[in-house]
Amino acid sequence: MKILSVSTATNHLSVALNQAEQVLAEVNEQDERNHSEHLAPVIAAMLVKKQLKLKDLDRFAVAIGPGSYTGLRIGVTTVKMFASILNIPVVGISTLAALAANVPAPNTLVLALIDARNTNYFAGAYLAGKSLIPDGHYPLEQLVNQVQALCMKHGYELTLVGSGLTAASVAFKAAGCAFQLGAKESNYPHAGVIGRLAINAKPVDPDMLLPNYLRRTQAEVDWHHQTGQDYQPDSNYVEEV
Amino acid sequence: MTEKKAIRILAYESSCDETSTSVVKNGTEIESLIVATQIKSHQRFGGVVPEVASRHHIEVVSQITKEALAEANCSWHDIDAIAVTYGPGLVGALLIGVSAAKAAAMATDLPLIGVDHIMGHIMAAQLTAPITYPALALQVSGGHTEIVLLHDPVHFEIIGDTRDDAAGEAYDKIGRVLGVNYPAGKTIDAWAHQGHDTFHFPRAMMHEDDYDFSFSGLKSAFINTCHHADQIHETLNKLDLAASFQAAVIDVLSDKTMRAIKAYQPNTFIMGGGVAANLGLRECMANEIAKLPAKEQPRVILPPLKLCGDNAAMIGAAAYNLYQAGQFADLTLNADPSLELPYAESMLN
Numbered sequence: 135m136k137i138l139s140v141s142t143a144t145n146h147l148s149v150a151l152n153q154a155e156q157v158l159a160e161v162n163e164q165d166e167r168n169h170s171e172h173l174a175p176v177i178a179a180m181l182v183k184k185q186l187k188l189k190d191l192d193r194f195a196v197a198i199g200p201g202s203y204t205g206l207r208i209g210v211t212t213v214k215m216f217a218s219i220l221n222i223p224v225v226g227i228s229t230l231a232a233l234a235a236n237v238p239a240p241n242t243l244v245l246a247l248i249d250a251r252n253t254n255y256f257a258g259a260y261l262a263g264k265s266l267i268p269d270g271h272y273p274l275e276q277l278v279n280q281v282q283a284l285c286m287k288h289g290y291e292l293t294l295v296g297s298g299l300t301a302a303s304v305a306f307k308a309a310g311c312a313f314q315l316g317a318k319e320s321n322y323p324h325a326g327v328i329g330r331l332a333i334n335a336k337p338v339d340p341d342m343l344l345p346n347y348l349r350r351t352q353a354e355v356d357w358h359h360q361t362g363q364d365y366q367p368d369s370n371y372v373e374e375v
Numbered sequence: 376m377t378e379k380k381a382i383r384i385l386a387y388e389s390s391c392d393e394t395s396t397s398v399v400k401n402g403t404e405i406e407s408l409i410v411a412t413q414i415k416s417h418q419r420f421g422g423v424v425p426e427v428a429s430r431h432h433i434e435v436v437s438q439i440t441k442e443a444l445a446e447a448n449c450s451w452h453d454i455d456a457i458a459v460t461y462g463p464g465l466v467g468a469l470l471i472g473v474s475a476a477k478a479a480a481m482a483t484d485l486p487l488i489g490v491d492h493i494m495g496h497i498m499a500a501q502l503t504a505p506i507t508y509p510a511l512a513l514q515v516s517g518g519h520t521e522i523v524l525l526h527d528p529v530h531f532e533i534i535g536d537t538r539d540d541a542a543g544e545a546y547d548k549i550g551r552v553l554g555v556n557y558p559a560g561k562t563i564d565a566w567a568h569q570g571h572d573t574f575h576f577p578r579a580m581m582h583e584d585d586y587d588f589s590f591s592g593l594k595s596a597f598i599n600t601c602h603h604a605d606q607i608h609e610t611l612n613k614l615d616l617a618a619s620f621q622a623a624v625i626d627v628l629s630d631k632t633m634r635a636i637k638a639y640q641p642n643t644f645i646m647g648g649g650v651a652a653n654l655g656l657r658e659c660m661a662n663e664i665a666k667l668p669a670k671e672q673p674r675v676i677l678p679p680l681k682l683c684g685d686n687a688a689m690i691g692a693a694a695y696n697l698y699q700a701g702q703f704a705d706l707t708l709n710a711d712p713s714l715e716l717p718y719a720e721s722m723l724n
Contacts, residue, residue, distance in 0.1 A: 170470055174477045174706035188482050203426060204467050207433050208474050215478035218437040219451065341438045345430075353424040361419075371416030372394075372431050374409060374439075 137193045139329040142169040142209035143201025143229040146322040149176045152329030160326040169208045189220050195332030197323050198226030199346035200256035206345035214343045223337035227328045230269050233295050234260035235327045236320035243290040245281055249298025271348050274305050282311040295320045382455045386691035389432045389472035390464025390492050392423045396439045397687035398447035402695025407446035408688045409439045422557045429467035436475045451483045458694030461489040462714030469710035488694040489704040496647035498693035500676040511641035513632045516648030517543035522586045522635050528696035532719040535586025543650045545590040549597045549620055564653050567621035570614030576623040586635050593623050625659045633663050644673040652683035
């Protein structure tokens with residue numbers, strides 16, 4: 135199974151071609167902050183190098199979030215259009231699951247973190263690929279408590295990966311919770327890893343493939359509080375005219 | 376003689392709060408036009424919220440691609456190029472169209488064309504009637520108020536611009552004061568037709584010797600009038616307020632535009648943009664041009680109301696001209712939120 139995978143969820147751009155578990159090619163760009171300009175050319179160059187066409191692929195995979203809202207939409211839009219036009223299956227992979235999968239140690243709880251500012255994190259805790267703390271938007275203090283309880287109860291080792299690790303480290307130290315930091319490389323989503331996770335993921339209808347932001351927009355939250363009105367499905371707000 | 380092959384362009388537009396796709400044949404015929412509007416969503420907030428807009432765009436973009444092809448009875452094999460608005464507009468919103476169009480171009484091996492949104496608005500005229508050049512366009516929307524000189528189908532120059540607010544922006548802001556939800560233009564236009572210009576708001580820059588506009592003074596005068604009335608518990612007639620505001624906007628727009636028409640003697644006069652749907656402005660411009668001596672009258676193209684708002688058909692029309700001129704984009708095409716048409720030399724001092 136040939137899989138093209140993409141992550142534009144963070145300031146790191148990653149594109150990979152997998153043949154099942156094997157990573158045939160992976161390109162990583164750090165801190166370019168120019169995913170819109172780079173993504174399509176990077177994919178095109180990789181395909182040329184491997185003498186493949188998009189239509190030769192068996193599956194597309196993309197980091198669907200959490201992450202930078204604009205970044206996520208670049209990757210998800212690109213991949214959903216490929217899948218929709220070429221009628222090739224597509225899967226969305228959690229950015230946090232992809233980060234956690236960078237650390238393949240058994241009996242180690244991997245806490246994947248994406249700094250969401252103001253001591254809040256998009257975070258999820260994984261044990262050998264299994265989600266133990268669901269992906270969500272958490273205050274750091276709450277994460278420390280939950281993770282510490284899990285580690286104490288089950289005797290897990292703890293590894294932190296992702297971004298905002300300095301502040302997280304301080305908080306875990308202050309709580310007396312032992313941890314390790316992942317290798318530098320493991321702090322970014324790698325498309326080759328996403329490709330591996332994609333093998334067993336369930337394909338979705340490309341039209342339904344959307345970023346998993348994990349947060350409503352501030353405007354909606356304010357509107358909800360000010361008016362007391364309930365949130366409605368987004369589809370209720372868009373009409374064809 | 377062999378029949379010339381038709382050129383079909385699939386176009387995307389997502390610069391603000393409408394996601395649109397269209398198949399346009401030979402730059403003039405709309406074979407399909409899908410417009411998914413988010414107005415209901417942004418009405419919750421009283422105006423367009425960029426992050427909310429971006430989220431809605433990605434929800435529909437692949438679906439409306441299929442719909443545009445189906446409505447045009449086309450498959451990808453019938454399409455010759457893919458076009459997209461790459462600016463100006465909201466960057467996050469533009470990025471959905473740009474990312475989708477680039478992915479579509481890659482998946483189909485079709486050429487890609489990046490289109491300036493303002494050029495698109497003006498080229499809505501090409502879907503209405505043939506344009507003879509040179510042409511002059513009054514481009515009025517929520518984001519822009521410009522007089523544009525068209526040398527040919529792809530070479531445009533701005534000869535007049537707003538110094539502050541766009542005309543459509545002023546409509547939305549005074550609409551808020553009158554309790555009219557965004558987008559306010561249509562309601563204010565309707566009220567204006569029922570009221571009278573009794574407030575005599577200022578006409579800014581009417582007598583200056585250029586083609587520039589200013590609407591912030593008018594907006595302030597309007598708001599001050601309303602606030603003052605509030606303070607002395609006086610109720611003003613909303614219809615007359617609307618009529619007075621609209622009269623001032625139209626006076627300024629038509630005065631400067633007529634001056635430009637007299638100076639440049641275009642063969643065609645075009646109106647484009649959301650405010651080009653304003654009936655008061657359409658009537659006024661048509662009347663003013665009819666007053667010119669017959670041989671000085673340009674042909675007037677006022678696109679139908681549905682082509683004045685944001686739509687992908689106008690992008691397909693403009694893209695056809697770029698296609699013919701061999702102006703294609705590559706896969707590095709990026710959104711440019713502050714993209715501008717070139718300014719005429721007279722504007723650069």
